[in-house]
Amino acid sequence: MALSISSTLANILICLGTLVMFLYFYFKRAYTYWNKYDLYVVPPVIPCGSVGGIINREESFGVTLSKIYRQVKEKGEKHAGLFVLLNPLYMPLDPLIIKNIFIRDFNSFTDHAIYYNEKDDPLSANVLTLEGDDWRRIRTKLTPTFTSGKMRKMFDTIWICSDRLVNKFDNMIETKEPFGIGEILACYSTDVIGCCVFGIECNSCENPNSDFRTNGKRVFDTTRMDMIKKSFARNFPEVARFLKIRVLPKEISDFFLKVVDENIKHRQVNNVKRNDLFQTLLELEKDQQDQIKKRNKITAETFVFFSAGFETSSVAMTFALYELALNTNIQHKLRQEVLSILQTHDEKLTYEALMEMEYLNKVIDETLRKYPPVALLVRKCVGDYKIENSNVVIKKGVKVIVSTLGIHSDPEYYPNPQKFDPDRFNSENKSKRPACTFLPFGEGPRNCIGLRFGLLLVKIGVVNVIKQFRFTLNPKTGIPRLDKHSLTYRFSDEIYLDFERIQ
Ligand code: HEM
Numbered sequence: 289m290a291l292s293i294s295s296t297l298a299n300i301l302i303c304l305g306t307l308v309m310f311l312y313f314y315f316k317r318a319y320t321y322w323n324k325y326d327l328y329v330v331p332p333v334i335p336c337g338s339v340g341g342i343i344n345r346e347e348s349f350g351v352t353l354s355k356i357y358r359q360v361k362e363k364g365e366k367h368a369g370l371f372v373l374l375n376p377l378y379m380p381l382d383p384l385i386i387k388n389i390f391i392r393d394f395n396s397f398t399d400h401a402i403y404y405n406e407k408d409d410p411l412s413a414n415v416l417t418l419e420g421d422d423w424r425r426i427r428t429k430l431t432p433t434f435t436s437g438k439m440r441k442m443f444d445t446i447w448i449c450s451d452r453l454v455n456k457f458d459n460m461i462e463t464k465e466p467f468g469i470g471e472i473l474a475c476y477s478t479d480v481i482g483c484c485v486f487g488i489e490c491n492s493c494e495n496p497n498s499d500f501r502t503n504g505k506r507v508f509d510t511t512r513m514d515m516i517k518k519s520f521a522r523n524f525p526e527v528a529r530f531l532k533i534r535v536l537p538k539e540i541s542d543f544f545l546k547v548v549d550e551n552i553k554h555r556q557v558n559n560v561k562r563n564d565l566f567q568t569l570l571e572l573e574k575d576q577q578d579q580i581k582k583r584n585k586i587t588a589e590t591f592v593f594f595s596a597g598f599e600t601s602s603v604a605m606t607f608a609l610y611e612l613a614l615n616t617n618i619q620h621k622l623r624q625e626v627l628s629i630l631q632t633h634d635e636k637l638t639y640e641a642l643m644e645m646e647y648l649n650k651v652i653d654e655t656l657r658k659y660p661p662v663a664l665l666v667r668k669c670v671g672d673y674k675i676e677n678s679n680v681v682i683k684k685g686v687k688v689i690v691s692t693l694g695i696h697s698d699p700e701y702y703p704n705p706q707k708f709d710p711d712r713f714n715s716e717n718k719s720k721r722p723a724c725t726f727l728p729f730g731e732g733p734r735n736c737i738g739l740r741f742g743l744l745l746v747k748i749g750v751v752n753v754i755k756q757f758r759f760t761l762n763p764k765t766g767i768p769r770l771d772k773h774s775l776t777y778r779f780s781d782e783i784y785l786d787f788e789r790i791q
Pocket residue numbers: 400415416417427592593594596597598600601604660661662665666727728729730731732733734735736737738739741742743746
């Protein structure tokens with residue numbers, strides 16, 4: 289009896305040992321992928337690769353990648369190979385290689401390599417995630433949604449939302465307690481996107497527990513399980529589709545479908561037309577007779593505008609107010625510009641007045657330089673591609689990863705990179721930098737489609753706040769830590785500011 293137990297145990301140990309050996313050699317072999325090229329390889333460690341732990345991270349992926357950028361740059365290399373789990377990734381540092389990949393040779397790098405599952409999770413298939421010709425069709429169709437003419441039409445709606453934001457600050461000042469701006473700015477961003485994209489009044493600045501804000505929050509509240517699921521789906525998309533893995537919980541998907549459904553019906557029955565993105569999307573789908581398909585398509589697009597635009601914009605505005613609170617001289621200079629331009633426009637902020645604010649542009653650009661909300665960019669190679677002046681060939685299916693944060697913190701392009709200095713963006717300094725060294729919205733045909741809208745949301749908010757308040761950092765704000773779990777580059781700690789009314 290004892291003999292049979294010990295022989296079973298021995299068999300199990302042999303099997304386990306063989307499996308471990310097999311996996312070890314399998315990984316070792318996978319990690320030789322880049323060896324045939326003259327390419328520096330960031331040393332991989334089994335099983336996560338070159339980027340540290342996937343689950344128990346010490347820092348966000350964007351920060352790890354910026355450190356790898358620095359490490360490769362210090363070696364004097366213009367590019368590197370790395371691994372995430374078993375997958376090889378190519379990381380260019382040289383702005384010319386980046387420019388060729390993003391712009392000149394875009395046809396070899398059309399895809400974002402973000403997981404989607406059209407069948408089981410229809411909202412996941414949208415302009416951000418779709419690939420090849422499916423993406424081209426939808427991008428061409430949606431591009432007219434974000435023209436400057438359309439932005440101009442939405443200007444007043446955004447201004448009204450920013451007035452609610454200012455009211456909120458006023459109410460909070462009265463409590464005489466320090467208050468965090470991150471949550472309030474998230475409500476402002478939700479209100480703007482709710483009004484302009486979904487065509488509904490969410491009033492989350494007044495009612496932070498509104499359905500829209502609550503469901504919106506849940507899209508970004510990622511649990512550890514979500515992270516594992518997303519990482520698995522990103523790295524093994526075919527298997528994930530086979531396993532019917534969804535990235536968006538069904539109840540959130542149902543909420544957005546219901547909002548869009550009710551809104552389509554309301555506009556059709558009451559013949560309502562508004563100056564918002566929802567109207568543009570409705571018009572784009574006017575020939576679609578199948579009401580369910582129409583609703584699903586509009587929901588997928590409104591949802592991606594929400595998910596890609598809400599957090600990026602609110603985080604950018606939080607970083608901007610944080611730096612303005614730290615640098616009161618820059619805050620003062622910006623206020624002077626805003627007030628003097630408003631004087632020449634009968635004290636009214638118009639689209640034209642906003643476009644005249646050059647220092648504002650510099651402050652926002654510097655914010656997006658120091659704190660790019662999307663800290664890295666990805667492209668998937670769709671046809672074998674040889675990197676010029678090297679023997680490196682990027683094979684079809686291999687991902688290219690660019691560290692926006694690494695480039696934006698590179699002293700070669702931005703001396704003393706931790707200093708917040710809007711003058712880096714005056715024309716003389718800008719002209720000294722090579723193309724593709726400022727990438728907050730990505731670059732090339734697959735760049736951010738909502739760039740103008742995002743900038744408008746942030747700029748209107750900043751102008752309305754700076755015009756009416758002076759603000760400094762409240763001592764309750766320590767040195768804010770960066771969120772290590774979020775895909776967006778953001779603080780995990782709240783930012784507390786003290787506001788003083790000016791007018
Ligand atoms: C400050 C705010 C924003 C920042 C920093 C930002 C940044 C980015 C970045 C870096 C990308 C990827 C670009 C690339 O791969 O080259 C992107 C894509 C995208 N963004 Fe934004 N974004 C912002 C606001 C918005 C807003 C307000 C919307 C919509 C209303 C939006 C919608 C999108 C969409 C749909 C894509 C995917 C485009 C495609 O794949 O064709 N973004 N954004």
